[in-house]
Amino acid sequence: MADTPAIKVVDVKKTYPKGTVALKGVSLEIPEGEFYALLGPNGAGKTTLISIISHLVTKSSGEVLVHGVSIDQDPDTAKSFIGLVPQELNFNIFKTVTDIVVDQAGYYGIPRKEALQKAEGILKDLGLWEKRNETARSLSGGMKRRLMIARALIHEPKLLLLDEPTAGVDVELRRGMWEFLKKLNEAGTTIILTTHYLEEAEQLCRRAAIINKGEIIEEGSMKQLLKKLNYITMQLDTVEPLTEANMQLLKGYPLRKIDENTLELTLKPGETVNDSFRKLSSIGVQIANVRNSGSLEEVFVNLVQA
Numbered sequence: 001m002a003d004t005p006a007i008k009v010v011d012v013k014k015t016y017p018k019g020t021v022a023l024k025g026v027s028l029e030i031p032e033g034e035f036y037a038l039l040g041p042n043g044a045g046k047t048t049l050i051s052i053i054s055h056l057v058t059k060s061s062g063e064v065l066v067h068g069v070s071i072d073q074d075p076d077t078a079k080s081f082i083g084l085v086p087q088e089l090n091f092n093i094f095k096t097v098t099d100i101v102v103d104q105a106g107y108y109g110i111p112r113k114e115a116l117q118k119a120e121g122i123l124k125d126l127g128l129w130e131k132r133n134e135t136a137r138s139l140s141g142g143m144k145r146r147l148m149i150a151r152a153l154i155h156e157p158k159l160l161l162l163d164e165p166t167a168g169v170d171v172e173l174r175r176g177m178w179e180f181l182k183k184l185n186e187a188g189t190t191i192i193l194t195t196h197y198l199e200e201a202e203q204l205c206r207r208a209a210i211i212n213k214g215e216i217i218e219e220g221s222m223k224q225l226l227k228k229l230n231y232i233t234m235q236l237d238t239v240e241p242l243t244e245a246n247m248q249l250l251k252g253y254p255l256r257k258i259d260e261n262t263l264e265l266t267l268k269p270g271e272t273v274n275d276s277f278r279k280l281s282s283i284g285v286q287i288a289n290v291r292n293s294g295s296l297e298e299v300f301v302n303l304v305q306a
Contacts, residue, residue, distance in 0.1 A: 004032070004067060004068040005029045005030055005031050005032065005065075005067075005068075006030050006031060006032045006033075006034065006066070006067060006158065006159050006190040007028065007029070007030040007053060007064075007065070007066060007159065007190075007192065008028075008029050008030075008063075008064070008065040008068075009026055009027055009028040009029070009049070009053070009062070009063075009064050010027050010062055010063040010064075010065075011025045011026070011027055011061070011062045011063070012025070012026045012027070012049070012052060012059050012061070012062030012063070012064060013025050013026075013059065013060045013061045013062055014045075014048050014052065014057065014059050014060050014214075015060050021214055022045050022048040022214055023045045023048055023049060023052075023059075023060075023214045023215075024213075024214040024215050025062070025215070026045070026049060026062075026211070026214070026215070026216055027216075028209060028216070028219070030190065030192065030207075031190075032067070032158075032190055033185070033188055033189075033190055034190055034206065034207060035181075035182075035185045035190075035191045035193070035204055035205045035206055035207075036190075036191070036192045036193065036205055036206070036207050036208065036209075037192075037193050037194070037195065037201035037204075037205040037207070037208035037209070038050070038192060038193070038194045038208070038209055038211060039194070039195070039198065039201060039208055039209070039210045039211070040194075040210055040211035040212055041212065044211040044212050044213065044214070045211050045213075045214045045215075046163070046194040046211055047087065047163055047194065049211070050084075050086075050161050050163050050192070050194060052064060052071075053066065053071070053082070053161065053192075054079070054082050054084045054161055055071050055075055055078065056084075056086075064078075065078075066078040066081050066082060066159060067081050067158060067159070069081070080108065080155070080157075081157055081158045081159050082157050082158075082159050082160075082161060083152035083153050083155070083157035083159070083160045083161070084152055084161045084163075085145075085148045085149050085152045085160070085161065085162045085163060085165050086148075086163050087163045087164045087167065089144055089145075089148065091136055091147070091148070091151065092136070093135065093136045093137035094135055094136075094137060095135065095136060096132065096133055096134060096135055096136070097123065097128055097131050097132050097133070097134060097135075097136060097139070097147055097150075098116070098119055098123070098132045098133065100136060100147060100151055101115075101119040101122065101123065101147070101150050101151050101154050102115040102116055102119050102154070104151045104152075104154050104155075105118065105119070105154045105155060107155075108154075108155040110154070110155060115154065118154055118156075119132075119150070119154060122150045122153055122154065123150055125180060126146045126147075126149060126150050126180060127143075127146065127176065128143060128146055128147060128150060131143065141168050141169060142168075142169040142170060142173035142174075145165060145166065145167075145168075145169055145173075145177070146173075146177065148165070149162075149165065149177070149180075153184075157189070158189065158190060159189070159190045159191075159192070160184070160189055160190070160191045160192070161192050162181075162191065162192065162193045162194065162195075163194050164194055164195060164196065165177065165193070165195070166195065166197060166200065167196070174197070174200070178200065178203060178204060181193075181204060182204065185204075191204075193205060201222075202222060205222060206221060206222060207219075207220065207221050207222065208220070208222060208225060210225075
């Protein structure tokens, strides 16, 4: 069905044998074709949720459907829809790059000849083709991460789960991986990403859930999350640069002068942007443009510390 979500998680709970409560009743619905971020501090429950969806960890209660298929009633079909890139490198470092990817295809019944053809395209897309005959132990950290993605994609999954896929990868390689993942998502693959690089989530993902202490404390579009910040940056449109006299008139008002024509304003509780414009206008300060000056990281810190 066209309206069937890629992932539907209903009141999922997880308590580990020693009593650690990892999830306290998480519910999520992620549409097909979404690029979605799961964010939270260490120990928040992100990896547990990813592991439950991919059937690596058994939930204590609740329901998980992958493209409408229950992971309990038909686990093999549900797993066939998923490509998983876990946090830890878990391939045989003494195998060649090609063998690691092609051997994975065998688990899904893909003939070796066909798997070799698929692997060629994926390895080229990920910049690993020249390393195809080298053992994985010889690869850099960034290349090993890309190899994990290649292996996860060999059976053309509908859903790609990425658990900290760029951890320890330098900025240049990370940006290259971003471009690859964007194209993959644009081609129709649903992607769920956990990451500590919040600018990564902000650049890639359209929606996000923030998890803290086993519970989802916020969920929505990136735009909605960023709107939760209460400060803005304003470019001034005054004939004269902002003067010290004007700054004195605004003393006590939550403003920070960035340069001669730029202010950062913290809105007071219940105050709107228009209220601040009127205040500034009353002393002759005119605004040329305004933008939200926050980042997703600031939203994240504010929410988990609340």
